[in-house]
Amino acid sequence: MHPLVEKVLQGEVRATARLLRQIDDRVGSWREALAQLYPHTGRAEVLGITGNPGAGKSTLTDQLVASYRKDGRRVAVLAVDPTSPFSGGAILGDRIRMQRHALDPGVFIRSLATRGQLGGLSRSTADSVAVLDAFGAEVILVETVGVGQDELDIAKLAHSTVVVMAPGLGDDVQAVKAGLLEVADVFVVNKADRDGADATVRDLEMMIGLGHELLHSGAHSLGHAAGTLDLAREAHRTLAESEWLVPVVKTVASRGEGVPALREALAKHREHLAGTDRGAARRAQSARENLRVVFQALLLERATTCLGEHLERAAEAILARREDPYTAATELLERFLASPRAP
Amino acid sequence: MHPLVEKVLQGEVRATARLLRQIDDRVGSWREALAQLYPHTGRAEVLGITGNPGAGKSTLTDQLVASYRKDGRRVAVLAVDPTSPFSGGAILGDRIRMQRHALDPGVFIRSLATRGQLGGLSRSTADSVAVLDAFGAEVILVETVGVGQDELDIAKLAHSTVVVMAPGLGDDVQAVKAGLLEVADVFVVNKADRDGADATVRDLEMMIGLGHELLHSGAHSLGHAAGTLDLAREAHRTLAESEWLVPVVKTVASRGEGVPALREALAKHREHLAGTDRGAARRAQSARENLRVVFQALLLERATTCLGEHLERAAEAILARREDPYTAATELLERFLASPRAP
Numbered sequence: 001m002h003p004l005v006e007k008v009l010q011g012e013v014r015a016t017a018r019l020l021r022q023i024d025d026r027v028g029s030w031r032e033a034l035a036q037l038y039p040h041t042g043r044a045e046v047l048g049i050t051g052n053p054g055a056g057k058s059t060l061t062d063q064l065v066a067s068y069r070k071d072g073r074r075v076a077v078l079a080v081d082p083t084s085p086f087s088g089g090a091i092l093g094d095r096i097r098m099q100r101h102a103l104d105p106g107v108f109i110r111s112l113a114t115r116g117q118l119g120g121l122s123r124s125t126a127d128s129v130a131v132l133d134a135f136g137a138e139v140i141l142v143e144t145v146g147v148g149q150d151e152l153d154i155a156k157l158a159h160s161t162v163v164v165m166a167p168g169l170g171d172d173v174q175a176v177k178a179g180l181l182e183v184a185d186v187f188v189v190n191k192a193d194r195d196g197a198d199a200t201v202r203d204l205e206m207m208i209g210l211g212h213e214l215l216h217s218g219a220h221s222l223g224h225a226a227g228t229l230d231l232a233r234e235a236h237r238t239l240a241e242s243e244w245l246v247p248v249v250k251t252v253a254s255r256g257e258g259v260p261a262l263r264e265a266l267a268k269h270r271e272h273l274a275g276t277d278r279g280a281a282r283r284a285q286s287a288r289e290n291l292r293v294v295f296q297a298l299l300l301e302r303a304t305t306c307l308g309e310h311l312e313r314a315a316e317a318i319l320a321r322r323e324d325p326y327t328a329a330t331e332l333l334e335r336f337l338a339s340p341r342a343p
Numbered sequence: 344m345h346p347l348v349e350k351v352l353q354g355e356v357r358a359t360a361r362l363l364r365q366i367d368d369r370v371g372s373w374r375e376a377l378a379q380l381y382p383h384t385g386r387a388e389v390l391g392i393t394g395n396p397g398a399g400k401s402t403l404t405d406q407l408v409a410s411y412r413k414d415g416r417r418v419a420v421l422a423v424d425p426t427s428p429f430s431g432g433a434i435l436g437d438r439i440r441m442q443r444h445a446l447d448p449g450v451f452i453r454s455l456a457t458r459g460q461l462g463g464l465s466r467s468t469a470d471s472v473a474v475l476d477a478f479g480a481e482v483i484l485v486e487t488v489g490v491g492q493d494e495l496d497i498a499k500l501a502h503s504t505v506v507v508m509a510p511g512l513g514d515d516v517q518a519v520k521a522g523l524l525e526v527a528d529v530f531v532v533n534k535a536d537r538d539g540a541d542a543t544v545r546d547l548e549m550m551i552g553l554g555h556e557l558l559h560s561g562a563h564s565l566g567h568a569a570g571t572l573d574l575a576r577e578a579h580r581t582l583a584e585s586e587w588l589v590p591v592v593k594t595v596a597s598r599g600e601g602v603p604a605l606r607e608a609l610a611k612h613r614e615h616l617a618g619t620d621r622g623a624a625r626r627a628q629s630a631r632e633n634l635r636v637v638f639q640a641l642l643l644e645r646a647t648t649c650l651g652e653h654l655e656r657a658a659e660a661i662l663a664r665r666e667d668p669y670t671a672a673t674e675l676l677e678r679f680l681a682s683p684r685a686p
């Protein structure tokens with residue numbers, strides 16, 4: 001067995017941190033370690049916290065950590081958001097605020113700043129979630145910025161995803177259209193003591209209801225849909241409990257307000273998943289996503305190593321307009337597939 | 344020759360729109376069309392406009408379009424930002440504002456909303472830029488949300504990238520840390536009539552100067568760097584012209600204020616690129632990026648088709664914890680590479 005694996009399974013913090021670094025740097029027998037840990041995963045509750053910068057995701061994450069700790073649950077935070085104080089990317093005041101968990105052995109904080117390689121962030125997140133799960137974290141909070149494709153992909157790894165908004169950020173209804181509606185299991189309108197909070201809640205409920213309405217009526221025309229806005233809001237209140245109707249929770253995270261209501265909404269979503277096919281579907285999606293990011297990374301790695309300088313030569317041909325990107329890429333693909341299968 | 348190619352090269356708008364759709368839907372002989380168009384590309388100036396939602400990117404893009412049109416230049420807008428009114432993703436007021444260019448034959452607007460497949464957005468952007476370039480657009484404005492990895496990748500396709508911020512959005516200094524500093528050729532502080540605009544400009548100039556300072560001193564410790572903040576601001580003013588010092592331009596896009604200054608900054612950047620090795624490096628980077636996104640898409644497509652149901656079976660094994668993702672992915676990779684080379 002990998003020397004660190006046993007210690008991780010016993011819940012040792014330092015060994016876990018070391019293994020996570022080894023996996024990120026791909027040193028030592030990190031793959032064996034992951035393989036050995038994997039049978040011990042699948043117990044943690046993985047929660048995604050996402051939303052635009054400035055919505056207050058980190059403050060809310062901080063409050064959730066405190067709330068789970070009060071219940072004695074072991075918590076891990078994975079900060080994928082480059083603007084998060086957890087990841088060291090925010091202004092000084094925020095970072096100091098985070099320190100309160102730094103000395104709590106029941107809280108494991110890790111930031112993932114990897115950028116630059118395709119899908120690298122999703123893969124690091126998937127690997128880290130597996131290690132923290134095997135380590136014994138009961139709740140894993142994954143904080144991401146909710147705009148890019150990578151970040152939406154990361155949401156697919158979570159069992160429940162919280163989308164955080166704030167009134168007056170210019171991101172309320174617009175952000176819903178930015179693909180966030182499809183990943184949100186719970187909406188939070190944070191900074192709910194600000195002007196416009198109720199309007200934001202109303203807009204969101206309308207959008208959610210409208211989403212359901214569209215889903216059920218099969219209507220795809222927006223012109224048609226516009227007439228059903230009132231119906232849609234009504235639908236949000238009355239839709240049968242058999243389906244998950246994304247709730248909208250108001251919080252003032254800086255004062256801890258609304259956090260119990262958020263915990264309750266998350267517990268309800270967990271129950272909903274446990275009691276329906278959608279729970280199994282969600283777990284299957286998470287497994288598929290995990291496979292996808294790892295497979296793509298391995299495949300691209302192999303192709304890049306195998307092709308070596310041919311990649312640069314093809315780029316030069318494109319630059320000189322001697323070749324177009326598709327022709328060049330097709331040639332590279334054939335070359336890769338025809339090459340000897342060296343590792 | 345592909346029936347639409349000749350018309351695109353003659354600058355026919357309808358044929359161009361049709362070809363772009365065919366390429367996106369991958370119908371007909373779209374690859375031949377791209378290959379035939381490619382030798383006629385490389386003339387357009389490609390500008391990236393990026394920044395967080397709510398910063399006013401679209402209003403600024405709209406004003407830039409108007410400004411280039413005044414000079415009689417043919418302009419294309421590619422809206423990759425899902426919150427942009429150009430892409431149909433914003434509130435009604437914004438969309439109406441955009442209409443003013445809708446009837447101008449010298450302005451070509453296209454939105455790219457493709458989501459869901461990895462790298463799909465970067466590839467669609469690269470393809471569309473090539474078509475619009477061959478079509479005769481002299482300036483191509485690519486509007487993206489500047490947070491995700493895909494969106495940062497798209498910035499690599501542009502010759503100059505404008506990063507737009509607004510005071511009071513909670514995104515000023517934080518956003519700089521989010522990887523935007525590395526892609527910014529020009530910073531715009533929009534909504535400059537708001538409180539805090541001067542502070543945002545000052546912070547940005549300090550960050551930019553600090554970036555240079557760090558680059559030159561080789562100092563990587565932030566503790567060390569903190570002592571050089573004043574020096575850094577000074578550096579921003581005095582650094583030799585031989586290097587590009589990212590300028591910070593104030594605008595009030597809703598009133599068109601600052602747009603001439605932005606045009607000037609962009610013209611200077613273009614001159615800078617033309618006169619130095621960095622221009623060649625930038626064009627080479629754009630070619631490499633174009634090749635990368637196309638190659639990855641073709642490779643993943645081929646692997647997915649080839650593996651078929653094996654992918655789903657592997658995901659099931661992961662879900663049941665019979666196998667870990669790396670072992671499963673490695674087996675899939677070997678299977679793919681050992682399979683007959685059917686197209």
